[in-house]
Amino acid sequence: MRRPALATAGAATALAALALAACGSSNDSSMPGMDHGAKPSGSSSASVTPSVSGMPGMDHMADGSGLADAKDGYRLTSRDTTLPAGKQAAYRFGVTGPDGKPVTDFEVDQTKRMHFYAIRSDLTGFQHIHPTMAADGAWTADLAPLARGSWRMFASFTPNTGTGKGKDFVLSRTLTVPGTQTKTPLPAAAGSTEADGYTVTVKAELMAGVAQPLTVTITKGGKPVTDLQPYLDTYAHLTAFREGDTAFAHLHPETKVNGAHGGPELSFHAELPTSGNWRLFLQFRTGGKLHTAALTLRVG
Template sequence: MNVKQFLDQKKSRRALTAGAAAVLSLSLAACSSGGGDGMAGMHHGGASASAGASASAGDGMAGMDHGSGADATAASDGLSAEQGGYRLNSGQASLPAGSPTEYRFTVTGPDGKALTAFEPEQTKQMHFYAIRSDLSGFQHLHPQMAADGTWTAPLAALQPGDWRVYASFVPGAGSGKGNGLVLSRTVTVAGDAAEAPLPAAAASTTVDGYTVTVEGVLRAGTAGGLTVTVSRDGNPVADLQPYLETYAHLTAFHAGDQAFAHLHPESKATPDGRGGPMLAFHAELSKPGDWRLFLQFQTGGTLHTAELTLTVRG
């Protein structure tokens, strides 16, 4: 199938897409009414203050923590080291530049003790992210935990500058058990820091020979949908391999303050293990302005990370 044929098919599906969007709106409106769809523990921030009044309420994705009010909005951005009695702790305020390094941390629970019980979230007990203040240098890792609750994240070489690291997890014990959290801290990497300008907003980008196109308009604090299409050499790609239970993982960071959001996939990987070329995500980005998106997908056993800038309306 060439691109023209694919686009013709895509146009014919627009009516179906509109219907899917309506269903999505209804499902999101039911947030806090209970129920589940099997995507347990999926919460990475981005919820607005109106998302719900109870952190224990369900919205069709079990374990999603919405919180309430201004505190919930701030916490959902992932910019705090503490939320609901859980705290991200580390003795490392700085890291070396230019060579692989390790970041060690613990998460303490409401009882003040190191938490050692975590529930899997997209197959992992801990998702760890690092990004520089100019939104470059993105890393997404799945560190290992020692018996005492100490996590060690093996970071690739870092460039000098101010960085923020995030721990995304679902507590398996304590008052927040089953509710996803994103906590973060800042670290400094010594050396001459030359910040790169944020690339302009664009609908598509290329990585490792693959073209990734993102369609959809998001408004701050309002649930919306994005459609991602993957092609190669002008042809749609339909052999995406499962990665973290889905065919792509989409993370976003807000320009200026590094607020964090995870754009949730609409479906899990299918038993046949082949996905694409179109992938649907839903998102609620809390702030207007530019967000840097990082889409991770896998083909032929290789993980690719596509980057592009998306402007969210106020």
């Protein structure tokens, strides 16, 4: 997988009309204690009126880390600004191109045309979903229950036609889950974490803006894990979000898939743009089950 280009500052106010029709989606993440342990429902249906982007608070300006809803004429649109707490819910969205029309042709990247992420503002809630698209370009992501608070929805994609053909985009919008939010302090930086009985150890000394190697080792019961199954054309998927603003980064896997089983050591290309605390989410599959491990990494 190519490393996605991160979104930069968005364009000025513009109208983007897109009739969104709902489709089913699949949630590939289930992480205990991350506010999304329940499985999402199958599919839901509804229709919404055209989306109007360019309203105050719609994240048009950003620092180049996926925190804008528009780049190079491409725009992430959605009428959903709130979703209910504690319930499975569908987030409906679309992507419009420089001509203002819905984009319907996307390249397949790591077996999917769209990678969608939901991250809570305190980095305790995380979902990585592969939504489905209707013929008119309307996407629907069925989210597992969300905790109260502020969330940011990221869409990572590569147009297969138009001026953006072959370019990687990461665009995002925010939404609110109404109710009193209980903020959880970010866990301290650590070199290892536990998930479903597995121990995930990360070795890296990262400096902001510098490409450096990052190694992940997975063990269970003190023994190396060698039965990692391919997941999204790799043995593990790794994303990071920055404390404070939830800026996005994808860490490119360098370990090649060689057969049905891999591990225990995995290599990644890491280049985090700014210093501070970043929350890493590693997803890997064993025995047909997807596991998600999270830890805090300090970038100097």
